[in-house]
Amino acid sequence: MPATRLRINGFQQPWSRDQVALMSGEVCITAIFLCGFYIDGKSDQEAGEARMEQEPMLGAVPLITYAAILLTRILIYVDLGLHDPSVGGLDFPCIKGRKFEDRYCGQCKKMVPGLDHHCSWLNTCIGSSNYGRFLAVVTLGIIIHLVHLIYGVYMLFVSEEGSWAGWWGCLGLSAIFVPSITTLFCFHVYLLWVGMGTYDWMLTRRAARWDYDKKAKNNKANDMQASSQASSQASSSARKNSTTAVAPAPP
Incomplete structure (x- = not known):
């Protein structure tokens, strides 16, 4: 829905339907994953150290690594949402070779330097000053949701401790997120390769x-x-032949 007043950043209300759907989906799948990790990990601890050695994917190292990637993505996402793409910021190095122009965004009602596109999922413009953060959020999103997908498959079909039914929700949501975000990532990598913006x-x-x-x-x-010409020629030829056929023979 087009904005009726100047939109400063992505967190300014009103929020878009896509934005609410994305945030809700991200929160749900993260909560499901962490609950499943805690529940099945706790059952492993109760089973003893021998069981934990057989389930290294439920150990502390994978959890800390996941938490670090997740926290990094959240911080970049918040920074991206609070940033006004019409002012300030640093240009993303990989897009300096592309011809960016200041364009007017009808959704945000303002001029944006190097406008690439208006992202309805983030509810903000993506320009030269925040394109790098946008690409970082997308890239880290692929990693996060691949982890969700791999863990969902592992806990449901491989591990003996994957007894929590919530893993099906994690698997289902990640099956939606992974191809969607990967397609978006590949599309922007292609645009960087050919030196073209989304708008162009x-x-x-x-x-x-x-x-x-x-x-x-x-x-x-x-x-x-x-x-039509062929039909006209055919009709003319037919009339000519008909006239010739009915003409009286000379005495």
Whole structure:
């Protein structure tokens, strides 16, 4: 829904439907994962050290590593949400070669330097000053949700201690997040590779589609004209043959 007043950052209300859905999904899957880790990990501790050695994925090292990645992503996400993309910030090094222009965002009602696109999931503009943070959130999101997916599969189908039914929820949500975020990541890696922004890519696609539709329309018109001419020639030839057939023979 387009904003009716100037939007400063992503956390400014009103929040978008996509933004609320994303935050709710992230909180749910993280809570499910941590609860499952605690419940099954606690059962391992009660089973003794021998059991813990057989379940290294429920140890302290994986949990600390996961927590560090998760905390880093949360901090970058909060910084990205509080940042005003129209002012300040450092340009992302990998996009310096691309031709960025200051563009007006109709959603935020402001000019944004190097506007790449307006992200409805973050409810803010992604420009040259916050593109690096956006890409970092996406990259860390892939890692986090791959961990959720791997643990869900492991605890449900491999481990003998994966008795908590909540792992099915973790597996289901991660099966949605992983392909979605990975597709987004690959798309932006492609744009970085070809040196093009999202907005320019959309314009190029739109122009290519317009040219295709125009050519298809012209071809259809030419086909109809050729068919009409062929029909006219056939009718003219038929009338000529008919006139010749009914003409009286000379005495």
